Amino acid sequence: ALKGRKVWVSGFGVGTYLYAKPATPYLHRALADRHLAHLKEYNTLAAIYHNFERDLPEVLIDQDGKATEMLDKLPLLAEKYTLRPQGKLKIYMLKKSR
Numbered sequence: 685a686l687k688g689r690k691v692w693v694s695g696f697g698v699g700t701y702l703y704a705k706p707a708t709p710y711l712h713r714a715l716a717d718r719h720l721a722h723l724k725e726y727n728t729l730a731a732i733y734h735n736f737e738r739d740l741p742e743v744l745i746d747q748d749g750k751a752t753e754m755l756d757k758l759p760l761l762a763e764k765y766t767l768r769p770q771g772k773l774k775i776y777m778l779k780k781s782r
Contacts (some may be wrong), residue, residue, distance in 0.1 A: 686743060686747045694720075694754075695747025699766035707741035723757050733758050740764070751776065 686700060692718075693700050695699035695758060710716035712756070719735075722728040728759055744751045744765060755762035765776035 689742045690740070691743045691745065692741040692751070693747060693782055694744045694749075694751035695745070697745075697747050699747060704743070707739045708735050709739070710735070720754065723753055733761055736761055740778065742778045746774040746776065 686704040688707055689704050690698055691704035692706070692708050692710060696713055698711070698713075704781050710719070719728050719732050723732075736758075744755075755765065755776070764779055768775045768777055
């Protein structure tokens with residue numbers, strides 16, 4: 685279901701990217717943590733929002749809770765997605781444009 689879709693994985697499971705297209709500049713976890721570890725800072729949240737808007741993923745896969753935490757802090761971004769949990773994994777799907 686992810687084949688060819690733009691995806692962002694929050695966590696260390698980068699195997700998803702073998703069949704999907706990586707979205708956002710947050711592919712490498714160590715580089716992503718430069719922003720994701722500082723979700724209480726306004727400038728960081730603004731940068732994250734800008735980076736997502738430039739390359740909006742169709743699917744967010746939250747393996748470690750960071751995607752959920754980020755969406756809680758960025759309600760304008762969160763309203764673009766619908767949560768579809770799969771067991772312990774949280775999957776956010778981009779809502780269709782009207």
